[in-house]
Amino acid sequence: MTANQAGSGPDDLLSAADDYPLHQTPEPIAISGTDRNFYDRYFFCAQAPDGGRFLAAALGVYPQLDVMDAAFAWMEGGEQRSVFASRRLAGRRMDTAVGPVSVAVEVPLRRLRVRLAETGGLAADVVFEGRHPPVAEPRFSRRLGPRLLMDLTRMTQNVTADGEVACDGRVYRLSAWWGTRDRSWGIRPVGGADPQPPPVPPQFFWLWAPLNFPDHGLLFHRNDDALGRPWNRAMRLLDHATGSDTGLEDARAEVAWAPGTRRAAGAVLCGRHPDGGEVRARLVPGPVFLMHGLGYGHPRFGHGIWRGERDVAVERFEALAADPALPAHAHVQALVEAELQLPDGTTHAGRGVLEQLAIGPHAPSGFRELFDLA
Numbered sequence: 001m002t003a004n005q006a007g008s009g010p011d012d013l014l015s016a017a018d019d020y021p022l023h024q025t026p027e028p029i030a031i032s033g034t035d036r037n038f039y040d041r042y043f044f045c046a047q048a049p050d051g052g053r054f055l056a057a058a059l060g061v062y063p064q065l066d067v068m069d070a071a072f073a074w075m076e077g078g079e080q081r082s083v084f085a086s087r088r089l090a091g092r093r094m095d096t097a098v099g100p101v102s103v104a105v106e107v108p109l110r111r112l113r114v115r116l117a118e119t120g121g122l123a124a125d126v127v128f129e130g131r132h133p134p135v136a137e138p139r140f141s142r143r144l145g146p147r148l149l150m151d152l153t154r155m156t157q158n159v160t161a162d163g164e165v166a167c168d169g170r171v172y173r174l175s176a177w178w179g180t181r182d183r184s185w186g187i188r189p190v191g192g193a194d195p196q197p198p199p200v201p202p203q204f205f206w207l208w209a210p211l212n213f214p215d216h217g218l219l220f221h222r223n224d225d226a227l228g229r230p231w232n233r234a235m236r237l238l239d240h241a242t243g244s245d246t247g248l249e250d251a252r253a254e255v256a257w258a259p260g261t262r263r264a265a266g267a268v269l270c271g272r273h274p275d276g277g278e279v280r281a282r283l284v285p286g287p288v289f290l291m292h293g294l295g296y297g298h299p300r301f302g303h304g305i306w307r308g309e310r311d312v313a314v315e316r317f318e319a320l321a322a323d324p325a326l327p328a329h330a331h332v333q334a335l336v337e338a339e340l341q342l343p344d345g346t347t348h349a350g351r352g353v354l355e356q357l358a359i360g361p362h363a364p365s366g367f368r369e370l371f372d373l374a
């Protein structure tokens with residue numbers, strides 16, 4: 001009998017995690033409140049110095065759905081290749097391995113390792129090392145009428161990625177590739193569709209831009225409502241030489257949308273430094289990674305979807321040829337060249353990603369319907 005079958009007793013819910021002093025409720029760690037949408041997730045991405053290659057990985061835990069799933073993706077030449085894996089959780093939350101994909105915390109808050117055993121011609125062993133301590137973002141809480149749609153905490157950390165990725169026998173050595181990793185946990189829609197959604201048209205506007213520079217980092221995100229009012233936003237400037245982490249005020253984004261799409265042709269991020277002056281980052285988008293390559297919104301490999309006791313699948317996708325006018329291709333991370341301008345007038349060249357998801361109206365962008373285009 002498994003831990004989640006009817007009739008399970010308290011002993012069946014105990015796991016290795018319960019031997020660590022981590023409890024914050026009277027329940028075994030296998031139990032995470034009562035909301036079916038509770039999740040706990042790792043995310044990683046990194047790109048070559050010239051932006052010609054990109055890797056991303058994720059691993060998610062869904063205690064109420066009895067699922068752990070993971071994905072690893074590699075993009076080169078406009079083609080995405082993904083490995084998707086899923087297994088029954090069975091209370092084993094600290095066993096962060098799903099089929100061929102595993103995540104290991106080597107030094108908490110500093111160094112993590114992602115491995116992919118050879119699957120469909122892909123294999124990887126990559127270490128992600130923090131360039132600064134993780135930054136806790138403002139808590140994301142959002143209701144849809146009376147229903148709690150999102151309530152989560154996320155921490156973000158720019159990293160260097162070192163190791164190797166093998167693709168069809170060719171081995172790529174990664175040496176201090178810039179990237180970003182995050183950890184988030186709480187409530188957001190996962191698994192199958194809610195069978196009783198409120199009759200409210202969907203609307204979600206999201207920009208996320210973690211940027212790396214030689215001596216600095218910039219973290220930006222913004223969630224807006226239909227009128228363009230931000231319900232969650234933050235912008236932080238990180239100085240790696242001094243170790244300072246400065247919150248910037250009045251964080252905003254000026255986005256030029258590519259005609260016939262909901263994708264940015266360019267963007268400028270702005271924030272006011274507490275000491276006076278403005279911090280600006282000008283972004284020039286390049287190749288686009290479609291986030292369904294990690295399961296986000298994927299019709300088959302979506303997060304928390306039950307796929308049996310164990311399932312592993314491989315997918316190839318021509319990202320370069322994907323029609324940007326289709327809603328299924330709306331959630332993307334564009335690899336960007338970035339120029340950072342500081343209040344002292346100095347400029348710094350770097351790279352990062354601009355994640356974009358715009359569904360429904362957004363008045364400042366001129367969007368009025370579910371998926372009308374620029």
